[in-house]
Amino acid sequence: MDLAISLNKTESLDAVLDDFSEGYFSLSNENRKKLLLVLAKEYDLNRNQVRELLKQYLGLELQSGNEGEASNVDDGSVLFSAFYRIEKNLRQALKPTYDVLFERFNNHTGGLKFLSILRADILSFLEHENIVSLRALEYFLKEKLSTWLSPAALELHQITWDDSASLLEKIVAYEAVHPINNLLDLKRRLGIGRRCFGYLHTSIPGEPLIFIEVALLKNVARTIQEVLWDDPSIPEPEATCALFYSISSTQPGLAGINLGKFLIKRVITLVKRDMPQVSTFATLSPIPGYMQWLLSKLASQSVLAKGDNMEQPAGGSGSTFQENLLEPDEERKLMNSAPETCAGKNGMEVMLNLLTSTNYEWTSSAELLSALKPPLMRLCARYLLQEKKGGKALDSVANFHLQNGSMVERLSWMADRSEKGLRQSGGIMVNYMYRVEHIEEYAQSYFSTGHIHASSDVRLYTMPQKEHEATAD
Template sequence: MKPTNWISRNVSRLLPAVSAEQKEAPALDKKAQTAIKSGANAERTVDADKRPRSTHVRLKATLGQKDEALSPRVLRRILQELHAIIDPKVSEVEGGRRAQAIAAWYAGATPEHRRDLWLLMSEQFVADPLKVKAAQVQFAAAVGTPEEAVAEVNYRRATVSPRRRVLQRFSVYPGGIEFLVNLRAEMQPSLKQDKRLMALDVEMEYMFSTWFDVGFLDLRRISWDSPASLIEKLIQYEAVHDIKSWADVKNRLDSDRRCYGFFHPRLPGVPLIFVEVALVDEMAGAITPLLDEQAAHADLSRATTAIFYSISNTQTGLRGVSFGDSLIKRVVETLKEEFPKLRIFATLSPIPGFRAWLGKHVGPLIEALNEREKLALGRAVGCEPPGPTDFLAAVDTPLTLTEKSAVRQMLLRCAAHYLGQALVDGKPVDPVARFHLGNGARVERLNWAGDPSGKGLKQSYGLMVNYLYDLRRLDKHRRQLAQGKIPVSKAVEALFIKPT
């Protein structure tokens, strides 16, 4: 039997059986059959091309594919250099020197080459699965016995990946921690598209949570007398209210203001997070007066209130590492020492997700109004009964709405619902609310036209909110939030839309 006949016969056994209807179907001409086969083969080829090869496959290959940055040969060489960093026969200092050499290569590498390094670190430095499984079995068997503690230690050691040791060696040389923080920041946009990088990202988040523990951070005041390079960092990283000029930043650092940041010894010139504070005699309801460069200085002898009006994280690479809670606590303690008359500590915060959220949820909120409220709203928007489109059109120019306007009142009620009742997975929907409420604050007051800037109107129709840090009730508010109830003031609660 010819080899071709043998192959045809055996392959035919793997094909699905042909039904009677298929047998009776008219035969296709040769051109049609060729076209179908070509299309099927092309589709399979496209599907295969869409799936990127893992570094495990690429390291064993001879040739690279056209969409791969590093050739298999170069990939193997870099992997050897990464393994050399954690060679047990070399000291930490030598390992750090080798890590520094890779960082130097990385500095001149293309984005595609850098991505291949991330993949190597993520896929090639995993814990030994056999050792992990064996240690897990031993630990499970030892639970409740005198050997439990030892078995737990062995299990924990088995689950530690070599990737962690690689990261530790990078931290040895000067500039190594900054290199890793910047590397993770650069990697963030790629995480959604390539889940293979997740192992490296999570490992780095774990390491950074240890290295950047608040116990290792210094709280420093940033003033107009600080180095110009540091003040430039404020301008660069301000994320809430853009700093427009040197006069603007000088106003934010004036005598009636305070600015504090957390600093790490290995990144001494860069604040990891900073907060801007205005010292005033009442709770502020609008950002414009606070940013007014021509406004007179507040009388510090009469200051009773500290308004936190901007908190900015500066390092994307430290995403997931929390500083805010500790920063606010430390700043409050520092301010109380300097100004004993301070009694109120509150924020003046944006509501960044409100406008987008309202566009999706306004319909049910309108339906929850009683008939009298619907009638008043319908008359105000010029359509009875009022619909979501009508309301959103009427509220699109919020600064023109009068205080007694039913549209304005409805917008405030919607904002109260968003901040005080909307939850996802037991947490507030709004990211800023999630931060402050998680720290023990409560939703204190909504402020109409608090931020009339283009950004403020785009985010929240110009609304701003005060979160109050009542130092005696922080723990109570946290417990309340953990039970699925957002702490709010009576004034905000009065705005809630109660279903009829």
């Protein structure tokens, strides 16, 4: 197997690594997977060695009295340097053999890019099947890539119309949020009233790992239409707001590695330096996970609600997870306005039917729009502020901006009428606001306690009082 050669020290390394990556690219998906499994299993760590070191270490612990006061041992003692020595050896022994291959590729021209492709493949294999050895390899590689791609190694580059066509081509190809239709569209996004910045890494030249598009505006835009089609842009000296309207990463193999961590902060610093009159920094962001969350919630509640009409299941716990997502007047309005094709036994079923109807019919009826707007906006606020996973916002974009130190500022109805916008978030968009003086503080409190800062407008949607007000009118 190619791999064996690549781990042999007596060969010419560069040629072997080139052969390895070329060989890899020529393999079918099935064979790539086989190769990666061999790598994960046969080039894993030496568990016998680890065990030996562990025993040595525990032997030391016993000698030291075993009372957990090892750090009080006299610094110059032989014992203490034995600790350091075994800990050092343990760190070494806990590195799987494939670490050597990763390190070598990192030092090899084009190697970092290759490793990123390797990880993209692994991630896609793991999506179909959870193989623990491959999962361990994936995690290990991710950690390595994170270290190599630390912000210290990334260079902030302003992308302009003067950049090479091959770089600009990548911007077009990778723009994931609001697709770029043609060269004119691209030119506009790099022209007056617009900025584009990317992080470049020395060893992946001419290809930003992540890039951000900025519009210079008078006010924080509510809808993406205003940003994409505000022809002509305002003169730059009149701008007071820098709006981040698109952030895209270009390498699927770097998923989960927070490349954008310092990007926004550094871009803010740059923009402030060049344009001191700009004082507001905000995003206009999609809410990519909202509809998925809402539809699954509606579907499961519909099932539970149906169960209500049948016998109570044994143990009577059937209704524990039941929850009417709708408030009474929302329910009423939905039931009244539902067309025949989308009828249902209750408001949630109607809502589910409406939202999943073909061609988003509900968006062309004023009545349906007005019936859907209140619950969709309210539940969106709940989704963003309260639905969490591991203490972090469930929505990936929300999590990204919150960990960067922003707050949830404003939700806007029908702010993205594109098919994608309707499918992901029912057309709702959100402004995250970066208040320069609070960025660090907000990032830290989100990081340590999961606390999400939000404007009072957005918070109001999630208040219990609102329920009372709503039933009162």
